[in-house]
Amino acid sequence: MTANSHAAWNVDAVETLRVGPGFELAAVDADAAPGHPAGKAQGAQDLAAGAELLDEYQERLYAQSRTGSSNASVLLLLQAMDTAGKGGVIRHVVGSVDPQGVMLTAFKKPTSEELSHDFLWRVRGRVPTPGMIGVFDRSHYEDVLIGKVRRLASETEIERRYGAINEFERELHDAGTRIVKVMLHISPDEQRGRLMERLERPDKHWKYSPGDVDERALWPQYMAAYQAVFDRTSTPHAPWHVVPANRKWYARLAVQALLLRALQDINPQWPAAAFDVEHEKRRLSAG
Amino acid sequence: MTANSHAAWNVDAVETLRVGPGFELAAVDADAAPGHPAGKAQGAQDLAAGAELLDEYQERLYAQSRTGSSNASVLLLLQAMDTAGKGGVIRHVVGSVDPQGVMLTAFKKPTSEELSHDFLWRVRGRVPTPGMIGVFDRSHYEDVLIGKVRRLASETEIERRYGAINEFERELHDAGTRIVKVMLHISPDEQRGRLMERLERPDKHWKYSPGDVDERALWPQYMAAYQAVFDRTSTPHAPWHVVPANRKWYARLAVQALLLRALQDINPQWPAAAFDVEHEKRRLSAG
Numbered sequence: 001m002t003a004n005s006h007a008a009w010n011v012d013a014v015e016t017l018r019v020g021p022g023f024e025l026a027a028v029d030a031d032a033a034p035g036h037p038a039g040k041a042q043g044a045q046d047l048a049a050g051a052e053l054l055d056e057y058q059e060r061l062y063a064q065s066r067t068g069s070s071n072a073s074v075l076l077l078l079q080a081m082d083t084a085g086k087g088g089v090i091r092h093v094v095g096s097v098d099p100q101g102v103m104l105t106a107f108k109k110p111t112s113e114e115l116s117h118d119f120l121w122r123v124r125g126r127v128p129t130p131g132m133i134g135v136f137d138r139s140h141y142e143d144v145l146i147g148k149v150r151r152l153a154s155e156t157e158i159e160r161r162y163g164a165i166n167e168f169e170r171e172l173h174d175a176g177t178r179i180v181k182v183m184l185h186i187s188p189d190e191q192r193g194r195l196m197e198r199l200e201r202p203d204k205h206w207k208y209s210p211g212d213v214d215e216r217a218l219w220p221q222y223m224a225a226y227q228a229v230f231d232r233t234s235t236p237h238a239p240w241h242v243v244p245a246n247r248k249w250y251a252r253l254a255v256q257a258l259l260l261r262a263l264q265d266i267n268p269q270w271p272a273a274a275f276d277v278e279h280e281k282r283r284l285s286a287g
Numbered sequence: 288m289t290a291n292s293h294a295a296w297n298v299d300a301v302e303t304l305r306v307g308p309g310f311e312l313a314a315v316d317a318d319a320a321p322g323h324p325a326g327k328a329q330g331a332q333d334l335a336a337g338a339e340l341l342d343e344y345q346e347r348l349y350a351q352s353r354t355g356s357s358n359a360s361v362l363l364l365l366q367a368m369d370t371a372g373k374g375g376v377i378r379h380v381v382g383s384v385d386p387q388g389v390m391l392t393a394f395k396k397p398t399s400e401e402l403s404h405d406f407l408w409r410v411r412g413r414v415p416t417p418g419m420i421g422v423f424d425r426s427h428y429e430d431v432l433i434g435k436v437r438r439l440a441s442e443t444e445i446e447r448r449y450g451a452i453n454e455f456e457r458e459l460h461d462a463g464t465r466i467v468k469v470m471l472h473i474s475p476d477e478q479r480g481r482l483m484e485r486l487e488r489p490d491k492h493w494k495y496s497p498g499d500v501d502e503r504a505l506w507p508q509y510m511a512a513y514q515a516v517f518d519r520t521s522t523p524h525a526p527w528h529v530v531p532a533n534r535k536w537y538a539r540l541a542v543q544a545l546l547l548r549a550l551q552d553i554n555p556q557w558p559a560a561a562f563d564v565e566h567e568k569r570r571l572s573a574g
Contacts, residue, residue, distance in 0.1 A: 063493040091385045098378045100393065100424070104386050137387070192571060199568050205560040206350040213570050273492040281486050283500050284479060 009046050010035040014257045019230045019240035025223055028242050030187040033250040043249040050256045051096035057263035058101045058133060060270060065131025067271040071176035073128040074262050076255070077136040079145070080184035081222060082212050083194035084245050085252075086137055089184070093256045094135050103128050106137040119143040119161065120168050127172060133259070134177075140165055141229060148225045149218055162232040169238040178262040179238040182255055183226060184245035188219050296333055297322040301544045306517045306527035312510055315529050317474040320537040330536040337543045338383035344550035345388045345420060347557060352418025354558040358463035360415040361549050363542070364423040366432070367471035368509060369499050370481035371532050372539075373424055376471070380543045381422050390415050393424040406430040406448065407455050414459060420546070421464075427452055428516060435512045436505055449519040456525040465549040466525040469542055470513060471532035475506050 013035020036043060064070045076094070078086045094102060105126040114122045120140055128134030144161050147153045153161070169179055186194075195212055198204040215222075234240040241258055245251035300322020323330060351357045363381070365373045381389060392413040401409045407427055415421030431448050434440045440448070456466055473481075482499055485491040502509075521527040528545055532538035 063490075066493050087387065090387055095382075095386050099382050099386055099389060099391050100374065100377055102386060106387065192574075195571055196568065199564055199571065202560075203350075203557045205564070206353050206558050208560070208562070208567070210562050210567060210570075213567070213574050216571075216574050270490045271493050273489075273495070275495070275497050277486055277492070280495070280497060280500070281483065283497075284482055284486065284503075287479075287500050287503050 009038060009042070009253070011257045011260070014241070014254055014261060017241040017243055017254060017258075019234040019242060023230055023234070023242075025185070025227045025230065025242065028185055028244060030185050030190065030244050030246040032244040033247055034244070036250060036253065040247070040249045043253050047092070047249070047253050047256060050253070050260060051093075053260060054093075054097055054256065054263070057260065057268065058097050060268035061133070061263060061266065062098075062101045062131040064268040064271055065129075067274060069271055070268065071130040072266045072268065073130055073132050073134065073177045074259065074266070075128055075134040075136065075172065075177050075179045076259060077139045077141070077179065077181045078184065078255075079139065079141050079182070079226075080245070081186060081191060081219075082215065083191050083198075084184040084186045085248050086184060088248055089252055089255050090135065090137060092252050093259070094133075097133060101131070101133055102135060103132045104135045104137065107139055107142065118164075120164060124168075128177060130176065140168070141233075144229055145222065145225045148228070149221045162229075165233050166235055166238075169233075169235065173237040178266055180258050180262050181234075181238060181240045182258065183240060183242050184251055184255075185242050186245045188216065190246045191216065296325060296329070296540070298544045298547070301528070301541055301548060304528040304530055304541060304545075306521040306529060310517055310521070310529075312472070312514045312517065312529065315472055315531060317472050317477065317531045317533040319531040320534055321531070323537060323540065327534070327536045330540050334379070334536070334540050334543060337540070337547060338380075340547060341380075341384055341543065341550070344547065344555065345384050347555035348420070348550060348553065349385075349388045349418040351555040351558055352416075354561060356558055357555065358417040359553045359555065360417055360419050360421065360464045361546065361553070362415055362421040362423065362459065362464050362466045363546060364426045364428070364466065364468045365471065365542075366426065366428050366469070366513075367532070368473060368478060368506075369502065370478050370485075371471040371473045372535050373471060375535055376539055376542050377422065377424060379539050380546070381420075384420060388418070388420055389422060390419045391422045391424065394426055394429065405451075406434075407451060411455075415464060417463065427455070428520075431516055432509065432512045435515070436508045449516075452520050453522055453525075456520075456522065460524040465553055467545050467549050468521075468525060468527045469545065470527060470529050471538055471542075472529050473532045475503065477533045478503065 016034050061072060061074070064072065078089060080086050090104065094104065103126070107122070110122065123140045126134070126136070143153070144158055144165070148158050173179060195208065198208040230240050243251050243254045303321050348359065348361070351359065365376060367373050377391065381391065390413070394409070397409065410427045413421070413423070430440070431445055431452070434448075435445050460466060482495065485495040517527050530538050530541045
């Protein structure tokens with residue numbers, strides 16, 4: 001079982017999405033679909049094939065943790081500008097997995113209790129337990145993104161946070177969690193179109209907030225804050241990936257491939273029985 | 288949009304699964320499929336059609352809660368003997384819903400911290416927030432089921448708990464939560480077959496525990512404890528449903544219908560915009 005076997009597309013292309021030394025966000029084309037020249041219809045087929053693979057890997061990961069033989073887990077962390085498609089990824093990629101194996105957290109504006117602790121406090125409470133796929137819809141990176149752009153913290157404090165994040169993720173990695181960090185990258189024009197659609201459809205009004213337009217005005221500042229995040233926190237044990245997301249089908253396929261890659265690295269195995277199988281068969285037949 | 292329109296089967300038949308006065312668990316045929324004479328293949332089609340309906344209802348429920356205009360939520364509570372199919376219901380019925388709208392909790396053997404509080408403490412912390420579909424995989428009912436059968440609490444304490452449960456669920460109901468309580472009902476023979484399958488397949492060994500056979504020996508005591516639960520806690524605001532579950536396809540369809548019925552009762556609506564739509568369109572076009 002390999003992550004390559006399922007797809008018509010070149011899954012290895014997701015490697016090119018990884019943020020390495022010298023990475024420049026400004027050079028990423030949000031319209032691109034690296035590794036997948038075949039387009040949307042084929043993309044949907046590939047997503048369905050990938051979902052089956054993901055399903056088996058997830059069950060093995062979970063099973064393996066039950067006997068205590070492994071503490072491996074996965075953490076998918078999603079960051080993006082509004083409308084970039086985090087919700088769609090969660091619905092169509094994460095949603096294809098057995099909900100019993102998923103631990104999903106949407107981090108909102110911090111509560112006053114959360115603010116009374118260090119910024120990593122609320123995150124620590126939601127890291128995946130062994131065998132689980134944790135998903136962060138937004139994360140501790142908000143504290144160095146909106147935190148920096150809106151000056152919710154001093155520059156000194158923002159600097160401290162980059163270091164604290166790296167240390168925290170190192171710890172998590174050493175404890176058995178494979179960390180998959182993803183920024184879904186859309187263009188400002190694409191965002192305008194998506195916000196306009198929300199305004200045009202009464203069943204989408206609830207997803208719109210006037211504040212969305214205010215945030216749009218700060219687009220360059222947000223891109224600079226993301227660039228700083230990539231420069232400071234894309235580490236070998238927890239690298240960032242920037243996924244072009246103007247095409248929703250591509251973004252979903254790419255995040256699925258990154259998840260599959262993480263699970264393939266863990267390579268979870270069905271655990272051996274910790275009991276005498278034949279003896280149990282006899283007991284069961286008798287009772 | 289009605290829960291009846293989606294299916295070839297008689298969805299109203301789920302009403303017959305409700306536990307009312309004079310209900311006798313011993314009289315329920317675990318092989319039955321009330322309301323669905325068409326069988327498994329048609330059942331799969333009906334489940335897919337129901338999933339689409341459930342999807343829309345769930346999104347409306349969630350949307351409605353965002354504007355604070357409604358505090359409605361749903362709580363699906365699942366109880367059953369081992370192998371009865373709770374996991375399959377979660378995977379195939381709950382799993383068809385957007386994970387962002389679901390709050391799933393699997394209650395295991397209580398921790399020492401949990402034991403230091405009243406038995407409802409850990410449950411209170413996991414009730415669905417407005418707009419969410421909460422799912423309890425096991426629940427506070429374990430405290431009057433295994434609690435009674437294994438004599439983990441005195442008879443006086445068990446008696447107290449029935450009352451405390453009714454009060455708690457009343458409170459929850461009054462706060463806007465539609466409670467759907469389900470027992471999946473299999474026969475002892477069906478359970479033997481399912482446990483045997485776990486023993487025969489190495490990829491299922493991890494799901495088997497020798498303790499499962501010990502629990503089987505207490506089947507009559509468990510059925511008596513369930514009967515007591517039904518007698519004492521099937522209330523108008525939080526009725527029990529006993530779903531025949533020897534046929535997995537039927538159990539899934541029935542639980543889906545019960546969820547649809549609950550959402551239909553809530554009848555969630557897309558909230559009206561709390562802003563001037565045309566004004567926002569102009570701002571967005573300019574920015």
